[in-house]
Amino acid sequence: MILIVTLLCFVSSFSVLFLTRTYLAGNRLSTGDTFFHLLVIESIRKHHWRFPSSLENVTFDYDIKPYNYLAYPPLFHYIVALFPTKSYPIIAKIFNLIILSFLSTLPAIFVYSITSNLVLAMFSSFITVFNLSGFENAVMFTPRPLGLLFYSLVVSITVLYPPNLYSILAITVLVMLINLTHKFATQTVIFGLLPYVFIFNRLPFLASIVLGFFLAVLVSRGFYFKILKEHYNWLYFYSLNPYKRRLAPKLRRIFTDNFWYLSLVVSLVLFFISKNESVLYNDLIAKVTFWAFVPILTALFVSIPALSFLGEDYRYVQYGVAPVGIAISLYIENSQAYVWLVSLICVFMSLLALFKLKRHLHDSNYLVHPDDISSYRSLRNDSLSNLLVFPHIRTLEVNYFTGLRMVHLVRPKSIWTPQHLENLLNKYGIQFVLKFKGDSQIFEKLKDVVQINKILVFTNFELYKLTPKNPNA
Numbered sequence: 001m002i003l004i005v006t007l008l009c010f011v012s013s014f015s016v017l018f019l020t021r022t023y024l025a026g027n028r029l030s031t032g033d034t035f036f037h038l039l040v041i042e043s044i045r046k047h048h049w050r051f052p053s054s055l056e057n058v059t060f061d062y063d064i065k066p067y068n069y070l071a072y073p074p075l076f077h078y079i080v081a082l083f084p085t086k087s088y089p090i091i092a093k094i095f096n097l098i099i100l101s102f103l104s105t106l107p108a109i110f111v112y113s114i115t116s117n118l119v120l121a122m123f124s125s126f127i128t129v130f131n132l133s134g135f136e137n138a139v140m141f142t143p144r145p146l147g148l149l150f151y152s153l154v155v156s157i158t159v160l161y162p163p164n165l166y167s168i169l170a171i172t173v174l175v176m177l178i179n180l181t182h183k184f185a186t187q188t189v190i191f192g193l194l195p196y197v198f199i200f201n202r203l204p205f206l207a208s209i210v211l212g213f214f215l216a217v218l219v220s221r222g223f224y225f226k227i228l229k230e231h232y233n234w235l236y237f238y239s240l241n242p243y244k245r246r247l248a249p250k251l252r253r254i255f256t257d258n259f260w261y262l263s264l265v266v267s268l269v270l271f272f273i274s275k276n277e278s279v280l281y282n283d284l285i286a287k288v289t290f291w292a293f294v295p296i297l298t299a300l301f302v303s304i305p306a307l308s309f310l311g312e313d314y315r316y317v318q319y320g321v322a323p324v325g326i327a328i329s330l331y332i333e334n335s336q337a338y339v340w341l342v343s344l345i346c347v348f349m350s351l352l353a354l355f356k357l358k359r360h361l362h363d364s365n366y367l368v369h370p371d372d373i374s375s376y377r378s379l380r381n382d383s384l385s386n387l388l389v390f391p392h393i394r395t396l397e398v399n400y401f402t403g404l405r406m407v408h409l410v411r412p413k414s415i416w417t418p419q420h421l422e423n424l425l426n427k428y429g430i431q432f433v434l435k436f437k438g439d440s441q442i443f444e445k446l447k448d449v450v451q452i453n454k455i456l457v458f459t460n461f462e463l464y465k466l467t468p469k470n471p472n473a
Contacts, residue, residue, distance in 0.1 A: 005112045006105050009125040013104040017097045017129055021138045024358050028367040029092055034141040035396035037077060038088055040070070044081040051077070051223065057405040058396065059386070059428060069410055071230035074223070075180040076143035092141040099145040100137060104128040106152050107325035110160070114284070120329040123343075127325035131258045132353040133318040139361070144318070147185030150178045152322035154189055158196060159287045163204035171205060175212025180220060183231045184311055188319045192294040200287060237411075238309035250303045250313055254296065257317040259349040260324050261296060266342045267331035285330055292327040295320035365436065368397060371459040376401035379463075386428045390440040398434060416441075418448045425450065425466065436461040 043052040051074045060069050083091055104125040112121035128134070137145050154174050161167040171193075178185045190209065197205045216224040255261070299316040301307060332339050361367055379402045389395040392409040399406045407428050421442070424430065433452070435443050437460055446452060446466070456463035 002109060002112065005108055005118065005121050008118075009105045009108040009122060010101045012122065013125055013129050014097055014101040016126070017100055017134070017138045018094075020135055020354065021093070021097060023354070024135065024361060025139050025367050027093070028370070029089065030139050030141065030366055031368055031397050032366070032393045034092055035400045037080075037141060037143070038092060038400055039396055040072070040074075041077045041081045041088065042085060044074075044077055045085055049078070049081070055396075055399075057403060058399055059405070059407050060410050061407055061424065061428070062410050068226060068230050071223075071226040073143065073180045073182055073227055074220070075177065076146050076182075079146075096137055096141060096145045099149055100129055100134060103145065103149045103152055103322060104325075106149075106156055107322050107329070110156055110326050111329045114330065115333055117333065120333060123332075124325040124329035127260050127328055128321045130347065131260055131321060131350050132357065133257050133321055135354055135357050137318070143182045144184070147178055147182035148319060148321070150174050150181060151185055151189050151192075151319050154178075154193065155291045155323050158193070158202065158205065159284065159291065163202050168204055168208050171208035172211040172215060175208055176215040176219065179213060179216035179224060179227075183227070184315060185319075186231070187311065188295065188298070188316060191298050191316075192291065192319075195294070196287075196290060199290065235309055242305055243308045243312070245308075247303065251300075253314040254299045254303065254317055256349075256353060257314045258296075258320060258324060259346045259353070260328060260343075261320070262349075263328050263339060263342045263346050264292060264324060264331070267328065267339050270338060271331075271334075285327070285334075288323055288327045288330060291323035292320055295323075365438065365460070369460050372461070373401055375458040375461070378458075379404065384432045384463075386430050386432075388424075388430050388433045390433065390435045390443045391438075394436060412442070416445055418445065421446055421449045431466050433464045433466060434461055435464065 039055050039058070040052060043055060044050065052070055054070065062069075080088070080091055080095060107124035107128050108121040111124045112118065115121070129138075137148070154171055157167055157170050157174070175189065175193075178189055193205065193209060197203055213224075220227075295316045295318070299313040302310045302316065303313040328339070328343070332343075376398065379398075382404075385405050387398070387404050387406050388409075389398050389406065392412055395406050395408040398404070399408075407424075407430060433443065433446065449469070450466040451469055453465045453467065454462055455465050
């Protein structure tokens with residue numbers, strides 16, 4: 001029966017995710033990180049399975065001392081590189097849907113093994129994917145869903161099995177896989193697993209953390225040391241340059257990333273009102289509840305300005321999708337029917353989030369327009385060198401489709417002076433700028449440094465040639 005539950009949940013989840021992605025993005029790729037990962041994957045295939053130390057025709061320019069931008073966890077890239085190169089645009093659209101579908105089957109298997117209730121099992125699977133976090137991951141092409149899957153496996157094993165040789169080895173391997181998949185997932189599992197071993201007296205699992213890091217170094221032949229150094233360097237950078245956002249928008253984003261926390265809180269309140277709080281002292285439910293609340297508590301903790309260097313606060317909430325799905329389903333089995341009503345409210349709120357996300361993707365031009373791809377083809381044979389792209393997040397997208405030499409601004413500073421721009425142009429001999437339509441403060445400041453002449457106009461972007469204001473200088 002477990003096999004049937006797994007198949008049902010996988011197929012239903014993939015269907016929901018596929019329809020969601022089609023509604024949000026159609027047949028289009030997301031921009032930004034998608035093309036960083038595609039370029040790394042192509043480089044692995046092209047250079048006999050060696051992880052790249054640089055990307056072809058891309059120069060990374062840093063505002064800070066040159067960290068190793070390509071010291072990145074490589075597991076995701078090696079997995080995708082197993083597929084034929086021509087399939088990568090398709091893989092970029094469906095790979096995460098498959099991973100998220102596997103992710104959603106975990107709560108279903110967990111819940112069914114405890115309750116033998118197919119409806120609750122299917123419901124826990126639905127909760128895992130039908131939220132803003134799930135919608136965003138369905139559109140993106142990044143290692144995050146794979147990190148989420150490994151994290152959720154850690155949650156399942158620590159809850160279901162006591163510390164023994166097999167569980168310690170399993171978590172050790174999973175910690176290693178997390179370390180080699182996504183740096184953010186590494187932080188999240190540490191923030192969850194360390195408190196867990198002390199609160200629930202599971203000290204042997206501490207060995208899994210240590211051995212997991214050691215195994216990551218061993219399997220990567222020392223490359224993980226570079227990843228750790230890069231991880232530390234960026235944390236240090238953001239500790240000196242924290243995110244400057246007001247607290248209210250931070251909290252709003254945290255609480256909207258997964259509306260299903262509302263059902264979780266209502267369930268807890270109902271337990272106390274009905275004097276049925278003894279349910280919470282059940283060892284299994286207590287552990288699931290812990291894992292469900294760790295991500296949102298971490299997000300609130302990181303929302304403090306002094307701790308914002310630990311990453312975007314709302315992204316921690318994504319790691320609660322599986323344990324929240326498990327917890328709500330187990331709560332429903334032990335609570336009144338009111339929780340079903342609250343769950344309907346959560347479905348409605350998630351639908352609103354879906355509609356708002358679609359509008360955001362459209363307004364922010366986050367998706368690659370089909371006309372842009374055909375326009376890129378016309379640029380391939382142009383003798384353009386060290387091209388600068390605004391906004392900078394689309395630089396690698398342009399490089400992927402054109403193969404032209406680019407200068408990619410890594411974490412560009414928010415305030416640019418004419419001197420900064422002049423130094424940048426002179427350093428790389430930049431003569432051409434490609435600008436997508438929309439506001440660009442940096443591009444406007446270029447006019448104070450050089451003469452800007454529009455030479456080509458496309459549907460969504462324009463190509464400019466830069467010439468010195470004083471040719472005799």
